[in-house]
Amino acid sequence: MNHLQLAFLIGLFGSFHCLGMCGPLAFAIPGNHENKLQLIIQKFIYQIGRATTYALLGLLIGLLGQRLWIAGLQQKVSVVSGAVILLFVAFRFFPWVRDKTARLQNKAFSPINKLIIKSLKYKSGHYFIGTLNGFLPCGFVYLALATALNSSNAFQSSLFMFFFGLGTLPLMLLASLGTSWISIDLRNKLNNLMPWLMAVLGIWFILRGMNLNIPYLSPVINSEVICQ
Numbered sequence: 018m019n020h021l022q023l024a025f026l027i028g029l030f031g032s033f034h035c036l037g038m039c040g041p042l043a044f045a046i047p048g049n050h051e052n053k054l055q056l057i058i059q060k061f062i063y064q065i066g067r068a069t070t071y072a073l074l075g076l077l078i079g080l081l082g083q084r085l086w087i088a089g090l091q092q093k094v095s096v097v098s099g100a101v102i103l104l105f106v107a108f109r110f111f112p113w114v115r116d117k118t119a120r121l122q123n124k125a126f127s128p129i130n131k132l133i134i135k136s137l138k139y140k141s142g143h144y145f146i147g148t149l150n151g152f153l154p155c156g157f158v159y160l161a162l163a164t165a166l167n168s169s170n171a172f173q174s175s176l177f178m179f180f181f182g183l184g185t186l187p188l189m190l191l192a193s194l195g196t197s198w199i200s201i202d203l204r205n206k207l208n209n210l211m212p213w214l215m216a217v218l219g220i221w222f223i224l225r226g227m228n229l230n231i232p233y234l235s236p237v238i239n240s241e242v243i244c245q
Contacts, residue, residue, distance in 0.1 A: 020168065020173070020177055021176065021177065021180045023164070024161065024164070024165075024177045024178070024180035024181040024184065025180045025181070025183060025184040026184060027157065027160065027161050027164065027181055027184060027218075028157075028161070028180070028181040028182060028183065028184020028185040028186075029184040029185070029187070029188070030184075030211060030214065031157030031160070031161075031181075031184070031185060031211070032184065032185040032186075032187070032188040032189055033188065033211070056194065057190075057194065059143045060143070060190055060193040060194055061186075061190060062142075062143045062144045062147065063143040063144065063146060063147040063150075063193065064147060064182075064185075064186045064189055064190050064193075065144065065147065065182075065186075066143065066144040066145065066146065066147020066148040066149075066150070066151065067147045067148070067150050067151040067182055067185070067189075068151070068179050068181075068182025068183055068185075068186065069144075069147070069148055069151070069179075069182075070147075070148045070149075070150075070151025070152055070182075071151055071158065071161070071178040071179060071181055071182040072175045072176070072178050072179035072182065073151075073175070074151070074158070074162060074178055075161075075162070075165045075174045075175040075176070075177055075178025075179065075181075076171050076172075076174065076175040076178075078162050078165055078166050078174055078178075079165060079166075079168055079170060079171030079172070079173065079174025079175055080171045081166065082094065082165070082166045082167065082168055082169075082170075082171070082174055083168075083169070083170045083171050083174075085166075086169050086170070091167070091169075091226075092226040092227070092228060093226065094166060094167055094226070095167055095222050095223070095225045095226030096222070096223050096226035096227070097226075098163045098164065098166055098167055098219075098222045099218075099219040099220065099221070099222030099223035099224075099225075099226065100219070100223065101163050101219075102160060102163055102164075102215055102216075102218055102219030102222065103216060103219040103220070103223075105156060105159065105160060105215070106212045106215050106216045106219065109156075109212050110212070122154035123154075125154075126152070126153060126154055129149055129152050129153060130153070132149055133146060133149050133150065133153075136149060151182070158181075160215060160218075161177070161178060161181040162178070164177065164218070164222075165177040165178050165181075167222065
């Protein structure tokens, strides 16, 4: 599995969580419900707006990651990224920590929330609202950014985050169109499975940074070569 396929899968599985967080906003965005084709296009453009913001965030984090690669710190970056992912997983098992973090995030991102409300009020374009939505706090976006940090250059990091956004698109697009083909029970089961999948990803990053010379799992990273 290459890094773009991994990005898409993180987005696809993460969208079950995002459905509960961003679903209400997707429903609130007005559209032409009399013309089904136009409605689909409008909702699709909104989703592409989110993916564009993710790509921008990936570019910014990639500029940092590229410097770390040049400095030969990619092994430490991989280990730290894995540790951050495992820490995020641990927080999910402590509701009081999760709730307090959510309150702090809501306070920090209140200007964006207010801008989204104004954009909905004045019927701004779907693409613009989508780009704003991409800046809202989301645990899976942070997970994807931690993974993108391990890319060897800013372009690859940006591309990784864009594919992450594309991974969230199918389910979020169906939700915004009012299509409910996934039961709440199934969604809850998949949400309960996500922390374990994330833990596996975190452990993999730690092992990869340890240079254990295990093919695919922990290959030796040549600090003098930056992979493209």
